[in-house]
Amino acid sequence: MTDEKPTVQPEGLSGYDLARAALEEARALARAQGKPVGMGRSAPIRSRRRTSDRSRRRWSGAGPDPRDPQPLGSMVGRVAKQHGWESRISEGALFGMWPSIVGDDIASHADPTRLEGTVLHVRAESTAWATQLRYMQGQIIAKIAKVIGHGMVTSLRITGPQAPSWRKGPRHISGRGPRDTYG
Template sequence: MTDQDNDKTEPPEQLGGLSGMDLVRRVLEEARGAARTQGKDVGRGRRLPPARRVAGAGSRRRWSGPGPDSRDPQPLGGAARELAKKQGWTPRVAEGAVFGRWPTVVGANIAEHATPTALRDGVLSVSAESTAWATQLRMIQAQVLAKIAAEVGDGVVTSLKITGPVAPSWRKGRLHIAGRGPRDTYG
């Protein structure tokens, strides 16, 4: 110890006869004063000047408390939606939802007889199992579009292209005779 250190800590008899709590208070105040001169702040909940503050110190809570917090476990669906939004995948996810949730979007009865085949530029191609179902779907096209917009989102599907069953090709080989082929409705 140096003579300078001895000057800071005086024996109790040199502190003016202080004892007990008064002595503790005086020593604590002297320690705080010495710490302030060295750039440190002790006690009383004071923060250091911004230049001396450690990055992130005191800015983060260490407990989440009773309310929801971003560090709490998140449901998978919510986390997936956030990821899709951040990555810009939301339109593609909405398009995929048309195909993935087709029975719930249009109803079980329509889903049994018609299936979506493609979605390009807002035009949903739907293949019906018979020409009668294709005609029926064309008549209720506005209601189907409204159901899709309500379930998946507005603007994902702007119009429907409804087709009936496709007849098999009768052209076999390189040579063929012109004409319509057998006269059957195929559905």
């Protein structure tokens, strides 16, 4: 039981005006009790009158700010873009993620060997797999574009296994060689 008298709210005031009046009343009561008023708020950062220190003059606010901590992935992406490493990183990702891009079945029978421009060279373990991969070329390029990015690979050059060489020694005579006596 306090001996304070209840305040009468005047009719016709909006909610904002009522809240403002209640705040002023609470401040007056706090001053009467000897408590500090308004000390919980932080003041804006003071200007130093230097043009190079402009970013410190503003409040951070609720939105993203350049001073906020940044995700590592976006920072690495910016550094790669600044130094021109994007194509090499994409190429490494293509070779490293090959089984997850094309699937384990295809990856167990075919490997990418090199990337020249936008042409990916793929070596198949047999001629049958090379033929099958040629039929699936459009689907493989679409999968690569979905994971790595469009335009990184525009075509595939699929080769089968290497045939044994009949070439022995440092000197060579053009022509069919020892196979011309077969038939």
